[in-house]
Amino acid sequence: MSERTAxxxxxxxxxxxxAGIFVAAVGELPLEVTIAMAGEPADDAMDASSxxxxxxxxxxxxxxxxLRAEGEGADEALDSLVKILETDxxxx
Amino acid sequence: xxxxxxxADTDQTEIGRTFAGVGVSPGRxxxxxxxxxxxxxxxxxxxRLAEGTSSxxxxxxxxxxxxxxxxxxxxxxxxxxxxxxxxxxxTALMANDPMLVKAAVKLITNxxxxxxxxxxxxxxxxxxxxxxxxxMAERASDVLDVRGRIVAELxxxxxPGIPYSDTPFVLVGDDLAPADTATLDPSKVLALVTSGGGxxxxxxxxxxxxxxxxxxxxxxxxxxxxxxxxxxxxxAGTVLVDPGANEFALAKAWETTTAALAVFDGTGRLKDxxxxxxxxxxxxxxxxxxxxxxxxxxxxxxxxxxxFLERDTEPSVAEQxxxxxxxxxxxxxxKVVVRTLDAGADKPLPFLTDASEPNPALGVRxxxxxxxxxxxxxxxxxxxxxxxxxxxAQVWVMAPMISTAEExxxxxxxxxxxxxxxxxxxxxxPAAALTAASILEHVEFVSLGTNDLTQYxxxxxxxxxxxxxxxxxxxxxxxxxxxxxVAGSRDEGHDKPxxxxxxxxxxxxxxxxxxxxxxxxxxxTARALSAVAAVLxxxxxxxxxxxxxxxxxxHTAADARRLVREKLPILDQLxx
Numbered sequence: 029m030s031e032r033t034a035x036x037x038x039x040x041x042x043x044x045x046x047a048g049i050f051v052a053a054v055g056e057l058p059l060e061v062t063i064a065m066a067g068e069p070a071d072d073a074m075d076a077s078s079x080x081x082x083x084x085x086x087x088x089x090x091x092x093x094x095l096r097a098e099g100e101g102a103d104e105a106l107d108s109l110v111k112i113l114e115t116d117x118x119x120x
Numbered sequence: 121x122x123x124x125x126x127x128a129d130t131d132q133t134e135i136g137r138t139f140a141g142v143g144v145s146p147g148r149x150x151x152x153x154x155x156x157x158x159x160x161x162x163x164x165x166x167x168r169l170a171e172g173t174s175s176x177x178x179x180x181x182x183x184x185x186x187x188x189x190x191x192x193x194x195x196x197x198x199x200x201x202x203x204x205x206x207x208x209x210x211t212a213l214m215a216n217d218p219m220l221v222k223a224a225v226k227l228i229t230n231x232x233x234x235x236x237x238x239x240x241x242x243x244x245x246x247x248x249x250x251x252x253x254x255x256m257a258e259r260a261s262d263v264l265d266v267r268g269r270i271v272a273e274l275x276x277x278x279x280p281g282i283p284y285s286d287t288p289f290v291l292v293g294d295d296l297a298p299a300d301t302a303t304l305d306p307s308k309v310l311a312l313v314t315s316g317g318g319x320x321x322x323x324x325x326x327x328x329x330x331x332x333x334x335x336x337x338x339x340x341x342x343x344x345x346x347x348x349x350x351x352x353x354x355x356a357g358t359v360l361v362d363p364g365a366n367e368f369a370l371a372k373a374w375e376t377t378t379a380a381l382a383v384f385d386g387t388g389r390l391k392d393x394x395x396x397x398x399x400x401x402x403x404x405x406x407x408x409x410x411x412x413x414x415x416x417x418x419x420x421x422x423x424x425x426x427x428f429l430e431r432d433t434e435p436s437v438a439e440q441x442x443x444x445x446x447x448x449x450x451x452x453x454x455k456v457v458v459r460t461l462d463a464g465a466d467k468p469l470p471f472l473t474d475a476s477e478p479n480p481a482l483g484v485r486x487x488x489x490x491x492x493x494x495x496x497x498x499x500x501x502x503x504x505x506x507x508x509x510x511x512x513a514q515v516w517v518m519a520p521m522i523s524t525a526e527e528x529x530x531x532x533x534x535x536x537x538x539x540x541x542x543x544x545x546x547x548x549x550p551a552a553a554l555t556a557a558s559i560l561e562h563v564e565f566v567s568l569g570t571n572d573l574t575q576y577x578x579x580x581x582x583x584x585x586x587x588x589x590x591x592x593x594x595x596x597x598x599x600x601x602x603x604x605x606v607a608g609s610r611d612e613g614h615d616k617p618x619x620x621x622x623x624x625x626x627x628x629x630x631x632x633x634x635x636x637x638x639x640x641x642x643x644x645t646a647r648a649l650s651a652v653a654a655v656l657x658x659x660x661x662x663x664x665x666x667x668x669x670x671x672x673x674x675h676t677a678a679d680a681r682r683l684v685r686e687k688l689p690i691l692d693q694l695x696x
Contacts (some may be wrong), residue, residue, distance in 0.1 A: 039433065039435060040255075041431045041432075043255060043256070043259075043432075045209075045210070046657055047210070048206070048209050048210045048213055051213055054215065074219075075218050075219060078217050078219035078220075079210065079213040079214055079216045079217055080217045080245055080249075080263070081217075081218075083249065083259065084248060084249065084252065084256070085255060086256075086448045088251060095359055097313050109694060119463045
C-alpha cells in the first residue's frame with residue numbers, strides 16, 4: 029500500500045472544477061485510489077474516482093488529505109495526483 | 121384573430137388551428153417545430169425487475185445507460201465554452217460516478233428495476249449533498265438532472281432539455297429554465313413557444329435578449345407533433361398550424377422590417393423632439409460593448425451579479441474593479457447605473473443567501489443581504505468607486521429591493537462614504553412606490569424594476585404559467601404604482617429622475633405609456649432599442665400623455681394594452 033499526503037491548493041477547496049480535473053486524472057489510472065481527510069481511519073477512505081464522493085469529503089483550501097493506492101506504479105501515480113491537488117486549479 | 125380553414129383533402133385536425141398565447145417578443149416567422157421532451161416521469165415506487173430480466177442484465181443496462189449519458193454530456197461540453205462547459209464536464213462525471221452506479225446496482229441486486237434503482241440512489245446522493253449546504257446543496261439539482269437523463273436513456277426516450285437539430289427550428293415546450301440558456305443555440309432556434317410561463321418568465325427574458333420571436337402561455341401547443349409547420353407571431357401572441365400564403369407574406373415582410381429596425385441612431389426622442397434617453401441593461405463588459413454598438417445612450421442597469429454568479433466565494437475588490445471598469449470603458453462620457461448585488465430568490469449565491477428559506481422571493485435578497493452578511497456591500501461600493509475613478513463614465517449606483525426610506529437613507533450614506541455622489545434605489549417593492557417622495561429625499565434618483573414590481577403588486581410568481589395574465593405590467597395596479605412613483609418625485613420637489621429598467625421598457629407600446637406617465641429614461645435589452653425608438657418617434661409628448669391617461673382608465677390589463685395599441689398604428693405596420 030502506497031500512501032501520500034497533499035495540501036489542497038485550490039482556493040475553493042476540492043469541489044467544482046478542481047474536483048472534476050482530479051477525478052478525470054484518477055479515472056485514467058489503472059489503479060484503485062482512495063482519498064480521506066488526514067487523521068481519518070483508512071477504512072473510511074472514499075473512492076477517488078467518484079466526483080460525488082470527493083465533493084462530499086468537503087476538503088477546503090489548506091486541508092490535508094491522504095491518498096492511498098496499491099499495485100504496480102502506485103507510487104508514481106500518487107505523486108502525479110499530489111501534484112494536481114497542490115496546484116491552484118481554480119486560478120487557471 | 122385570423123385563422124385559415126383546414127384543407128379538405130386531409131383529416132389532420134390540427135391544420136389551420138390557432139393557439140392563442142401571450143406575445144412576449146415580436147417577430148413573424150414560419151418554421152417546423154421540435155418539442156422539448158417532457159420531464160422524466162418517476163418510475164413507480166417499489167418497481168421490481170421485470171419478469172425474465174435478471175439483475176445482471178438490469179445492472180449491465182444501467183451501466184451502459186450511465187456511460188451513454190456521460191459520453192453525450194462530454195460531447196456537448198466540447199461545443200460549449202466558459203462556465204457552461206465546466207458545468208457540463210462536471211455533470212458528465214456525475215452521470216457515470218462509481219458511487220452512484222454502485223449504489224444503484226446494489227438496489228438492483230435486491231430486486232429493484234434499473235429505473236427505480238437509479239432514481240432512489242440519486243435521491244440519496246442529492247439529499248446528502250443538500251444536507252452539506254452551500255455550494256454542495258446546489259449541486260444536488262445536477263445529480264437529479266443526471267438521474268432524469270439516465271432514466272430517459274433506459275427507456276429509450278429523448279433526454280430532457282433542448283433538443284438538438286442541424287436545421288433551425290421553432291422550440292416548443294412547457295417553459296425554459298435558466299439553465300437552458302446555456303445550451304440554447306440562437307442560430308438553431310427560430311422562435312420560442314411555450315404552453316406555460318408568463319410575460320416575465322425566463323422564456324420571455326431569454327427570447328428578448330436573443331431577439332427571438334416568442335409566445336408564452338399558449339395552452340395546448342405542446343400537443344403538436346415534431347415537424348409540424350407553424351407561423352409564429354410574437355407580437356400578436358399567436359401560433360398558427362400549417363400557414364398559408366398570407367402568413368408567408370407576413371413573415372417575408374417581417375424580414376424586411378427587422379433589417380430596417382436594426383438601426384437606432386443613438387438619440388431617443390419623441391416626434392416633437394422631447395428627449396427620452398434610451399439606455400441598455402447589461403450584465404458585463406461584453407454586453408456593454410454590444411449595447412454601445414447598438415446605439416445605447418448609456419447603461420440603465422448594470423447587473424453586477426455577473427461578477428458573483430458561479431462563485432463559491434466573494435470576488436476580491438481588485439477582481440470587481442476590473443470587471444466594472446470593462447463596462448465603464450464601453451461608455452465614456454455616458455451614464456452607467458450600477459445596481460449593487462441582487463442575490464437571492466432565483467439568483468442564489470452560496471456565500472450570501474440561504475437556500476432553505478421557505479419564501480425566497482420574500483426573503484433575504486437584494487439589498488437585504490447586507491443585514492445578514494455585512495461588509496460585502498461596502499466592499500462592492502469601494503470597488504465601484506475605484507473603477508469609476510479615472511473613467512469618463514458618469515457612474516450612478518442603486519440598490520435593489522429597497523422597501524423603506526430608512527433603507528434608502530442607509531444606502532445613500534454608504535455610497536457617499538465610498539465617494540459615490542449619485543446614489544439611487546430601485547422601486548420594485550410596492551411599499552417603495554407608495555413612499556417614493558420620502559425615499560427620494562435621501563437619494564438622487566429611482567429606477568422602476570417592473571418585473572419584480574408586477575410580481576409583488578399582483579402577488580403572482582413570475583415563473584408560473586397559470587398566473588401569466590396577472591403578471592403583466594399592463595395591470596391597472598402596476599400602472600398606478602408607476603404613476604404614484606412619478607407623483608412622489610414631483611412631491612419631493614427637486615424633479616429627481618424616475619427611470620424604468622424592467623422588461624416593460626422593451627415593449628414599444630408600453631414605452632409610450634411610460635413616457636406619458638412622466639418616466640424620464642428607459643433601459644432595456646439592446647435588441648429592443650431600435651423598435652422602441654421607432655415607436656416613440658411616432659408620437660408627441662401630449663399624445664403620449666393622452667395614451668397614458670387612456671391606459672389608466674382601463675379596468676383590465678388586456679383593455680389597457682388594446683386601447684393603447686389601437687392608437688398606435690405604427691405597431692401593426694412594423695409587426696411589433
